Structure formats: structure tokens, C-alpha cells
Amino acid sequence: MKKILLADDDELLASLLNYRLDKAGYKVHWSCDGRDVKLELEKEIPDIIVSDIMMPYFSGLELVDYVRNTLQSKVPIIIISSAGNEENVLSAFELGANDFISKPVSPAELLVRVTRELNKA
Amino acid sequence: MLLSIPEIHTDLLWDLSVLFGSLCILYFSFIFFFRNRLSAKSRNISDRRKELTPVISNFLFYGEEASKEEKYEYVGLKVEMREFLKDPINRSILKDILLDLQRDLTGDSRNRLLSMYKDFDLHLDAMAKLNSRRWEVVTKGIVELTQMQVVEAYTAIRKFINHRKNVIRRHAQIATVSLKHEGIGHFLDSNRYPISEWQQIKILEVLREKEDFIPPNFGVWLMSANKDVVLFALRLIRYYNQTDANTSVTELLKHRDEEIKQAAIDCIKEFGITDAIPTLMAAFSRAKRDTRILILDAIGTIGKEEHIPFLREVHEKVSNFNVRSKALAAVNTIAPGTILPFKDLDPLIKPESQTLIAEEANEASGDTKEIPTEVETEKIEVAPEADRDLVAPTDVTAEEDIVVSGEHSELFYEDLEVFDHCFMEELNEILEGRNKDDEEDHPGFLPLDFLPLVTEKPTEMDKKKPKKKARKRLWQLRVNYEEVHPDAEFRKELEDILSRVEVQNPEGDTEVEYLNFNFLPFVVGNEPEGDASELPEAEEQESPEEEITPAPASETPMEKVQVVDMIEAENTCSLVDWEALQNEVAEDLSDNSQEEVRQVENKTVDETPGHSIFEELFSKCDEDSKLILLREIPELGDHRELSFLDALKKEPSTRVRKMASDVKRKLQKRLEAEAGKQEQKQSLIQWEKSPQPGDLLEFDLEELKKQGK
Incomplete structure (x- = not known):
């Protein structure tokens, strides 16, 4: 079972996506802020990371940078961003993010992207 | 005298202490109670949300392909939910969850969310809010129904389109447009209030996001009595490119409202409605400045060469600078390069002059090196001759074929240097020639014909003539004057000073020699040099000043007075037409009695010596x-x-x-x-002027005799 690290401070959306991904057969670990994500990453590197850009303590961009440069990991990272936040998305890609999906999110679309990235990896 | 401590009853103090202590306890208890209550409530809500979230997720992601067990589970959940939602708090929590989620979700999940909202009859609560007497509750109800896309609420909401409360009205307008495709039509038909720019943009955004939206013919609303509806309809026509409303749009050019006129012009310009140009031209005269500019801009964009005369006429007749500029810009937009820059151009910059300079430089230096006749130039586009004649504005004195050269300034100064050199050479030759050759052949003046005659054009002020009365008064003016040079005497003195040169002879004695300066013109102030007949013909023709200068010194004292008067008048008033004034004076003279003449004569004789x-x-x-x-x-x-x-x-x-x-x-x-x-x-001077052989001989003999003595 592939392990997904879901990092989003929006509890409602996170639980919905968690439910959808869990239903699709993935083991999802949900972290509500950046610190928790960092701790989780120190413990274990997941198969894929799905992270919101705007998070408390540790933003999505910092997370990408941390994974790529500090942890030197090539784990696939999918960024969730609000519409009209193209600048951050471009920065995320520059730092090493693999894909992005904008809000409002279609859980079905996210599932497809996650599957694709995992297949690539 | 000792101060006595006031007697306070100890019981009273105790009573007060107990009272304030109780109040404090009551106050903190109150805070504690409500804080706990609010915390409990939020905790309760949070717990219920946590309970509901997986249920909602289950509802949202329930699929047709689900197994039998899942289907049973789904039905069971639904029943549970209905029981759960009987509690108004639970309903409120579920409603909040669904409202939050609908913002973050899209696609199939969102559609399921909206259906779930209606399945649990949550929309009925929102519709109930519409009947509230409080405007904020009504607004909340409208917003909720709009967000959850409850089409059933359309009829109930559209009533609020013309609500007196601005907030309700605005949300009702958006809801009406959002909930049904025909909502926009209803809104435009029934709206009686102004529609703000922001509201127009928001409605347009709603329309843009609507799926499968077929826009109605917005030209229908161009006839609306509401000005804002017409403006919004024009905006929508432009957005949806509804070119079938061209005739109506053109008709709006006749509208009294400038804003509508301007919106119509924008539309015409964007759609390129050439049929509207005659109407545009007709509307021009009655339009205000900004509208005129827009009309000219539109004509410039969609017009053809046949409209250039109109633009030219506008440029000539309209006084407003912006409109005039726009007219010229429009002409150039239709036919680029028709009107060229004409202000503050250096007239000396001509392409021919560069060629000339290059040729001259070749000739002067004799250098075989080829000087490029075509320097790199930044050419202003020049229209064909015929075109320029056709449209050139009347006040434009544009130089033709203006070429701005990067190297021009250097060539210009080089040109001046060449000129100076040539001038000095020629002058030296002339002077040397005069020294060597006989002076009898050219007794007159230095031939300065090669010099350009620089005259100043008479200005409007110069052309003005003084009134007749004023001229008469001029004649009557008492003038104090001083003769600067009393005719020939002055010349003699001056020539004497200038021509007297002391030269040492071989014996060591100093001799006085007199030079001849006859070849130089004698010009002093405003008065002529001696008799005007002495001047060469060419000079008489070329100097108009001399025609109006007063008479020579040989005139009678009476004439002298006239002369002085006229000089004085010339100096004080440049507006005098001298010929007219002279005639006037002559007439006045003939009218004056002999007595007056004598008086003036005597006075003049007394005054001639001048002022000490x-x-x-x-x-x-x-x-x-x-x-x-x-x-x-x-x-x-x-x-x-x-x-x-x-x-x-x-x-x-x-x-x-x-x-x-x-x-x-x-x-x-x-x-x-x-x-x-x-x-x-x-x-001696006389001899210098016209030496006779006899005189020379006689003079020499006399000198010899004197020396002999």
C-alpha cells in the first residue's frame, strides 16, 4: 500500500481528500501544519507528498525546499494552491515540485494526479 | 486642638467588603460561565463536525459501482442523518460544512454536495429567511440559496431585484442572473435602479462562469428607459460580439446622454460599423469634448480617405486643442504620414544642402576622396505631394521633404566656417583692389551688393495708422530737440578727425596727411547723409527708410521744424505711416497762416544752436x-x-x-x-574729394613757397 503524506490546514477539505484517497486504496497520513509535516518526514519518507502552499509554521514552498535540498529526496510532491497564485506555483516548480492542482479541488482529479505521479516514480 | 478620627462603624465596613467581594465573585462567575458555555458549544460543534465529515464524505463519494454492503450502509446513513438533522443545531452545522466545502470543491463532488443540501431540505431554512423582516437575514438567505444553486428559489429571490435596500437588491440581482439563464433578461427588463460599474462586472463574471449559457440578444435592451440598463446592454453586446445590434447601436449616437453616446461609439469602433460614420459625423457638432474625441478616434479607426475632408474641417474650425490634435491623429491613422510634423522645425535642415556641402568640400579641398552625399538619415515619412496638398491644414507651413540628419549640425557649422573664409577673402581682395586701382572709377561706395539685404517684415502693429486727430495733434506737439550733427559741418569735423594721419618723412619731420574716406557710406542716426541724390540708385531702392527720412540740411528752417517733428514722432510712435503723415503735414502747412510760419521760423532760428x-x-x-x-x-x-x-x-x-x-x-x-x-x-578735404590737376599744382607750389620762406 502506497503511503501518502497529506499536508493541509483546512481540516474539512483534508478529511474529505483523506477519505477519497483512503477509499482509493492509499494509506494517508494527514498533517495540519508544517511542523507536524517536518516531524513526520524525519520519521519516514512517504511515497508521495500532497501539500497545500499556505500552511502555518512551514509553507508548502519551504516543504519542497526542505525535501529536495535538506533531505535530498526525490519523492514526488503535488502542490495544492489557490487560483490566481501562479507565482507561488512557479516557485514551487523551480524548487522541485512535480505537479500542482488549484482550488477548488476536484478529489477525482487529485486522485488521478497522485496515481500518475506514483506510477512515474 | 486635636484632630479626632471620624467614627466609622466597623459593621458597615464589613458589610461593604462583603458586598464588593460578592460582586467580584458574581462578575468572574458570569465570565467563567459564559466562556465555558461558548467553549462547550464550539467543542460540541467541532465534535459534531468531526462526526459529520466522514458521513458527508461517504455521501459524496458513494458510487453506483458500490457493493451491496455499501449500498445498505448508504441507506442506513441517510436514515441516521435525517434523524440527526431534526436538531436545528445539527442542521446549522451541516449547512455550514456544506457551504464551506462547496467553495473548495469542484466537479462531480460539488454537484453531489449541492444535491445533498437539497436532499436534506436545508434550502427550506434558507428560503424561510427570505421572509424575515431583518435585511441581514434576508441577505444571508439569498446568498446561501445562490451559493447552493437552489433554482427553486429563483421566483422568490427575483422579487428583491428592486428592493429599496441596496445590499438586498445587489445580492438578489446576482442570484437572479446566477440561478437561471433567463435571469439576466428578467433583471434587465425589471431593474429600475442604477447598476454600478462594480455590479456590472460581478454580473458579467457570473454570466461568464455559467455553463451552457446562451446569451440573449442584448440589443433588445438598448431601448430601455433605464440609462444603466442601456449601458450594461452595450457592455454585454461588446462582450458577446453581438453585431446584429449595429443599427440600434448607431441610433444611440443620437442619445442625449453623453455616457451612452460614448459607449455606443466604443461599440461602433470595436465592431467597425462603417455605416455609422455619417451618424458619427452628424453627432459631432452636438457632442461634448470627450465625446468628440471619441468620435474622431472612431472615425480614424474605421474611416476611409473620403472622411479626411471632414477631419480636416474639424481641425480648422474647432478651437479645442485636444479635439484638433485628435483630428490630425485620425487623418494620419486613416492615411499614415499625411500630416507631417511642422512645429519648431529647423528650416535650414534640407537634404539638398547636405549634398551641396559635400560638393563644396570636395571642390575646396581638391581631395579625391569621395565624400558620401547620403548620410544616414532618420526620415520622417513624407506623403505624396498630391495627398499633402489635399489635406494640409491651412495654417501649416510645413517644410517639404524634411530630413533630420544625425550629421547635420557638424555640416552646418562647417558651412559657416566656409562662408566666413570666403567672405574675408573677397573683402580683402576688394580692399586691395581699391588701394591699387584708380579711385575715380568708383568714387561712390564700397560695393557691398553681395551682402544679403536683411529687412524685418512689418508687423501688425507697424501697419496700424494713427487716427487723423492724433496725427494733427502730432503736428501741434511742441518738441525739444538737439541737433546731433548740424549737416555738412558735422561731416567735415568727423572726416577731419578720421582722415588726419601724422607721418614722419625721411628727414625725420612729422607731416600731416589726409586720407580719402569717400568710398565709405556716411550713416548717422536717422538723418540722411547730405543730399539724397548723391546716393546710388540701387541703394535708394533698397533702403526704404531713406524714403521717409526728413529733408536734408539745405532745407529752410520751417522745413527743419517739420523734420524734427517727424523724427520725434518716428522715435516716439512706431505706428506712424510716414507717407501719410508727410502728406498730412503738407496739407496742414498750406492751411497755416503766414503769421504762424513766421512765428515758427523765429522760434526755430532761436533754437537751432541747441541746448547747452x-x-x-x-x-x-x-x-x-x-x-x-x-x-x-x-x-x-x-x-x-x-x-x-x-x-x-x-x-x-x-x-x-x-x-x-x-x-x-x-x-x-x-x-x-x-x-x-x-x-x-x-x-584740403575739398581737394581730396574732387582733386583738379591745377589745384594740385597750385597747392604744391604754394607749399613749396611756404617751405622756401
């Missing part, structure tokens, strides 16, 4: 100072002081009178002695 400089000094000083001044007169004074000294005979002080007569005698003596010398010099 001592006279003014005399009038401002005491007796001793007068005596000192008088002592200086014999040495410094001239014939002008004679009349002044005569006038001093009437001086009250006897010392001054005596001194004056004494000084006059001395001065007369000096002047007589100087006159003798002058005569001698005059004969």
Missing part, C-alpha cells in the same frame, strides 16, 4: 558754483554756449552777469580761431 549742457547744471546750483562753471566754459564750451551766455544777461547776480559777458568774449575768440583752422582743413 551748462544750462541744466546752472539751474540747480548756487552762485559760487555758477561762477566755477562759467570759468570752464571758455575751454570746454562751443557755439551752443553762446546763446546760453546771452541768456545770463538777465541773471540777478551782477557777478554772474559780468563773468558771463567776459566768458562769452573768450569763447567767441576761441571759436573764431578754430573756425580759421577749419577752413584750412576744409580746403
Whole structure:
């Protein structure tokens, strides 16, 4: 079972996506802020990371940078961003993010992207 | 006297302490209670949300392909939910969750979310809010129904389109447009209130996001009585490119409202409705400045060459700078390069001049190196000759074929240097030629024909003639004047000074020689040099000033007065038409009696010697100072002081009178002695002017005789 690290401070959306991904057969670990994500990453590197850009303590961009440069990991990272936040998305890609999906999110679309990235990896 | 402590009952103190302590406890208990209650409520809500979230997720992601067990589970959940939602708090929590989620979700999940909202009859709560008497509750209800896309609420909401409360009205308008496709039509039909720019943009955004939206023909609403509806309809026509409303849009050019007119012009320009150009031109005269500019811009964009005369007419007749500029810009938009820059251009910059300079430089230097005749130029686009003639504005004096050259400035200064060099060479040649050749052939003046004749064009002020009365008054003016050069005498003096040169002969003695300066023109102030007939014909023609200058010194005193008057008038008033004034004076003269003539003659004779400089000094000083001044007169004074000294005979002080007569005698003596010398010099000058062989011989003989003596 592939392990997904879901990092989003929006509890409602996170639980919905968690439910959808869990239903699709993935083991999802949900972290509500950046610190928790960092701790989780120190413990274990997941198969894929799905992270919101705007998070408390540790933003999505910092997370990408941390994974790529500090942890030197090539784990696939999918960024969730609000519409009209193209600048951050471009920065995320520059730092090493693999894909992005904008809000409002279609859980079905996210599932497809996650599957694709995992297949690539 | 000792101060006694006021007696306070100890029981009272205790009572007060107990009272305030109780109040504090009550206050903190109150805070604690409500805080706990709110915390419990939020905790409760949070717990219920946590309970509901997986249920919602289950509902949202329930699929047709689900197994039998899942289907049973789904049905069971639904029943549970219905029981759960009987509690209004639970309903409220579920509603909040769904409202939050619908913002973050899209696609199929969102559609399921919206259906779930209706399945649990949550929309009924929202619709109930519409009946509230509180405007904020009504607004919340409208917003909720709009967000959850409850189409059933359309009829209930559209009633609020013309609500007196602005907030309700705005949300109702958006809801109406959002909930149904025909909502926009209903809104435009029934709206009686102004639609703000922001509201228009928001409605347009709603329409843009609507799936499968087929826009109605917005041209229908161009006839609306509501100005804002017309403007919004025009905006929608432009957005959806509804070109079938061209006729209606063109008709709006006749609208009285400038805003509508401008929106229509924008639409016409964007759609390129060429049929509207005649209407645009017709509307121009009654339009305001901004609208005029827009009309010209539209004509410039969609017009053709046949519309250029109209634009040219606008440029000529309209006084507003912006409109005029726009007209020119429009002409250039239709036919680029038709009107060229014409202001503040250097007329000396011409492409031909560059070629000329290059050729001249070749010739002068004799250098075989090829000088490029075509320098790199930044050419302003020039229209064909015919076109320019057609549309050139009347006040434009544009230089044709203007070429701005990067190297031009250097060439220009080079040109000046060449000119200076040539000029000096030619001048030297002429002067040398005059020294060597006989002077009899050219007794007149230095041939300066090669110099350009620079004249100033008469201005409007110069052309103005004074009124007849004013001219008569001019004649009657009493003028104080001073003769700067009393005719030929002055010339003699000047020539004497200039021509007298002391030369040492071989024996070591100093000899005085007189040079001939006849070839030089004699120009002094405003008066002519001697007889005008002496001037060469060409010069007479080329100097219009001389035609109007007063008569020569040989004239009668009466004429002299006229002359002085006219000079004075010329100096004081440049507006005088001299010919007219002279005629006027002549007429006046013939009218004047002989008596007047005699009076003027006498007066002129008295005044001719001029004004003594001592006279003014005399009038401002005491007796001793007068005596000192008088002592200086014999040495410094001239014939002008004679009349002044005569006038001093009437001086009250006897010392001054005596001194004056004494000084006059001395001065007369000096002047007589100087006159003798002058005569001698005059004969020499006369000889220089027209030497006769006999005279020369006679002169030499006399000189020899004198030397022999």
C-alpha cells in the first residue's frame, strides 16, 4: 500500500481528500501544519507528498525546499494552491515540485494526479 | 486642638467588603460561565463536525459501482442523518460544512454536495429567511440559496431585484442572473435602479462562469428607459460580439446622454460599423469634448480617405486643442504620414544642402576622396505631394521633404566656417583692389551688393495708422530737440578727425596727411547723409527708410521744424505711416497762416544752436558754483554756449552777469580761431574729394613757397 503524506490546514477539505484517497486504496497520513509535516518526514519518507502552499509554521514552498535540498529526496510532491497564485506555483516548480492542482479541488482529479505521479516514480 | 478620627462603624465596613467581594465573585462567575458555555458549544460543534465529515464524505463519494454492503450502509446513513438533522443545531452545522466545502470543491463532488443540501431540505431554512423582516437575514438567505444553486428559489429571490435596500437588491440581482439563464433578461427588463460599474462586472463574471449559457440578444435592451440598463446592454453586446445590434447601436449616437453616446461609439469602433460614420459625423457638432474625441478616434479607426475632408474641417474650425490634435491623429491613422510634423522645425535642415556641402568640400579641398552625399538619415515619412496638398491644414507651413540628419549640425557649422573664409577673402581682395586701382572709377561706395539685404517684415502693429486727430495733434506737439550733427559741418569735423594721419618723412619731420574716406557710406542716426541724390540708385531702392527720412540740411528752417517733428514722432510712435503723415503735414502747412510760419521760423532760428549742457547744471546750483562753471566754459564750451551766455544777461547776480559777458568774449575768440583752422582743413578735404590737376599744382607750389620762406 502506497503511503501518502497529506499536508493541509483546512481540516474539512483534508478529511474529505483523506477519505477519497483512503477509499482509493492509499494509506494517508494527514498533517495540519508544517511542523507536524517536518516531524513526520524525519520519521519516514512517504511515497508521495500532497501539500497545500499556505500552511502555518512551514509553507508548502519551504516543504519542497526542505525535501529536495535538506533531505535530498526525490519523492514526488503535488502542490495544492489557490487560483490566481501562479507565482507561488512557479516557485514551487523551480524548487522541485512535480505537479500542482488549484482550488477548488476536484478529489477525482487529485486522485488521478497522485496515481500518475506514483506510477512515474 | 486635636484632630479626632471620624467614627466609622466597623459593621458597615464589613458589610461593604462583603458586598464588593460578592460582586467580584458574581462578575468572574458570569465570565467563567459564559466562556465555558461558548467553549462547550464550539467543542460540541467541532465534535459534531468531526462526526459529520466522514458521513458527508461517504455521501459524496458513494458510487453506483458500490457493493451491496455499501449500498445498505448508504441507506442506513441517510436514515441516521435525517434523524440527526431534526436538531436545528445539527442542521446549522451541516449547512455550514456544506457551504464551506462547496467553495473548495469542484466537479462531480460539488454537484453531489449541492444535491445533498437539497436532499436534506436545508434550502427550506434558507428560503424561510427570505421572509424575515431583518435585511441581514434576508441577505444571508439569498446568498446561501445562490451559493447552493437552489433554482427553486429563483421566483422568490427575483422579487428583491428592486428592493429599496441596496445590499438586498445587489445580492438578489446576482442570484437572479446566477440561478437561471433567463435571469439576466428578467433583471434587465425589471431593474429600475442604477447598476454600478462594480455590479456590472460581478454580473458579467457570473454570466461568464455559467455553463451552457446562451446569451440573449442584448440589443433588445438598448431601448430601455433605464440609462444603466442601456449601458450594461452595450457592455454585454461588446462582450458577446453581438453585431446584429449595429443599427440600434448607431441610433444611440443620437442619445442625449453623453455616457451612452460614448459607449455606443466604443461599440461602433470595436465592431467597425462603417455605416455609422455619417451618424458619427452628424453627432459631432452636438457632442461634448470627450465625446468628440471619441468620435474622431472612431472615425480614424474605421474611416476611409473620403472622411479626411471632414477631419480636416474639424481641425480648422474647432478651437479645442485636444479635439484638433485628435483630428490630425485620425487623418494620419486613416492615411499614415499625411500630416507631417511642422512645429519648431529647423528650416535650414534640407537634404539638398547636405549634398551641396559635400560638393563644396570636395571642390575646396581638391581631395579625391569621395565624400558620401547620403548620410544616414532618420526620415520622417513624407506623403505624396498630391495627398499633402489635399489635406494640409491651412495654417501649416510645413517644410517639404524634411530630413533630420544625425550629421547635420557638424555640416552646418562647417558651412559657416566656409562662408566666413570666403567672405574675408573677397573683402580683402576688394580692399586691395581699391588701394591699387584708380579711385575715380568708383568714387561712390564700397560695393557691398553681395551682402544679403536683411529687412524685418512689418508687423501688425507697424501697419496700424494713427487716427487723423492724433496725427494733427502730432503736428501741434511742441518738441525739444538737439541737433546731433548740424549737416555738412558735422561731416567735415568727423572726416577731419578720421582722415588726419601724422607721418614722419625721411628727414625725420612729422607731416600731416589726409586720407580719402569717400568710398565709405556716411550713416548717422536717422538723418540722411547730405543730399539724397548723391546716393546710388540701387541703394535708394533698397533702403526704404531713406524714403521717409526728413529733408536734408539745405532745407529752410520751417522745413527743419517739420523734420524734427517727424523724427520725434518716428522715435516716439512706431505706428506712424510716414507717407501719410508727410502728406498730412503738407496739407496742414498750406492751411497755416503766414503769421504762424513766421512765428515758427523765429522760434526755430532761436533754437537751432541747441541746448547747452551748462544750462541744466546752472539751474540747480548756487552762485559760487555758477561762477566755477562759467570759468570752464571758455575751454570746454562751443557755439551752443553762446546763446546760453546771452541768456545770463538777465541773471540777478551782477557777478554772474559780468563773468558771463567776459566768458562769452573768450569763447567767441576761441571759436573764431578754430573756425580759421577749419577752413584750412576744409580746403584740403575739398581737394581730396574732387582733386583738379591745377589745384594740385597750385597747392604744391604754394607749399613749396611756404617751405622756401
